[in-house]
Amino acid sequence: MTPILEYRDLSKVFFKGEQRIHALAHVTAEVEEGELLAIVGPSGCGKSTLLNLSAGLMEPGTGEVIYRGRPLTCVNTQVSYVTQKDNLLPWRTVEDNVALPLGLGERARSSRDDRRERVARYIEMVGLGGFEKHYPSELSGGMRKRAQLARSLVYEPDVLLMDEPFGALDAQLKLVLQAELLQMWEGTGKTLVFVTHDLTEAISIADRVIVMSSRPGRIRAIEHIDLPRPRDVFGIRFAAGFGDYFERLWSALREDIRQGQEV
């Protein structure tokens, strides 16, 4: 199988006045088509930077991002991106926010009824039925995440990039949303790159977990998670093998978390 996304020797340095921040160093990795890849790493190690590069929103310092065999030179419109920050348009209702991607580019040509039907379906799917006419400011944090999720899914892109989508939510809601995400994703054949700092979350949902080192971010470990699907995120942490994965990945993470605290 050919990888859908490839990172070839990526490095990225940010300049902030005099200060130089080395965010990524020699990252080489592949994202297989149709897999759910989780990226775990300490705060500030360049996870968001890696996703920004995948979306073509910034250029790498050195190295290349390859999408479907071609180097990315501009914004990658084949992917959808759930950013770490809330990014709903505050002046649009939930409904209009979810409809936003359907009104852009080629997609604007599909019929109005078709678009409306899709928006309704995805709003229902993420459990926001009844909140179509609400503005983002009237929603809770979890609901805003659901709306963002609906907006990213509604145009059915091949690759979904998600940056700590459930990071700020409470533990129970997080589990519920993980379960819903898996339910929506399993069987679609879409590729999902999921950034998180929660190792349990990563192992629960992913086919493969990449552990990154603290800044400058490098790839420290890669682990295939061969737990059966469909998965039950509520019980999987007690499944046979989960503990081994956790221990191996945790030992890779641990050194850096300690280093990170010293910085």
Place this chain on the structure above:
Amino acid sequence: MTDTAVNQAGVGSRSPVDEVFLVDPSVRARRRQTVIVAVSRSALAVLGLVVWELVSDRVISSFWISSPSAIWSALLRFAVEGQLLPAVWVTLLETAAGFAAGAGAGILVGLAFGISPLIARILDPYLVALNSIPRVALIPLFILWFGIGFETKLLFAATLVFFPVFLNTFAGARDVDRDLIDVIRVMGASRLDVVRRVFIPSALVWVFAGLRMSIPFALIGAVIAEMFTSNEGLGYLIAVTANQYDTAGSFASLLVTTVLGLALTWGVSQLERRALRWRLHSA
């Protein structure tokens, strides 16, 4: 920067209060206060009128300060003689046209500045220079170029409206959240889409602040130009009554002008409330 612009443009010297960002207090506890405010205001108005009426000719000659009753009869006289409605209509048209032209230009240039930092850098000194011209000094030139007709008044009103709207739009376009732009570009938005769906709605809060601030300027512009050209409108009425020592008539025309200004401001606020409905919710 906004403040200085407002002061310079404000021939009628209006304070550049940022009242724009006050929001409707829909809280129940405030209702009582609202009632107190309304009652006190009305009482104050009545008191003021009564004192004025009593003082007139008893303490100060009515030649200088007229009186509410005399102003009322002057108003009726204007209305009956058929001077009032045409004057209001002419001034309203000039104000509206000047406002539309000035605001349109201000929004366009402001957006261009906000979207392209290069344009902003190139044109910045020229706009600063233009903004420093005392606007009233332009009227004789406008009369020279366009005569004493509609165009002169429209143009003068527009020059007063342009800068507050431009500066606010520019500030609004600079204030746009870059992450929102990134997000919609990944969804496949063209440059035009980005402008239409992110820049403009996002800048709209600021644009409306500018519009609300500058609608009185449009009226001021129209009235001042009318006083210079002396042929029609409320400004002409104010000038001509004052020249004839008709204090009551002067006050009456002033009153009508004020009411017109209030009505226009109210109209823009209503528009703003409709366009920025999402903000009411976030308050």
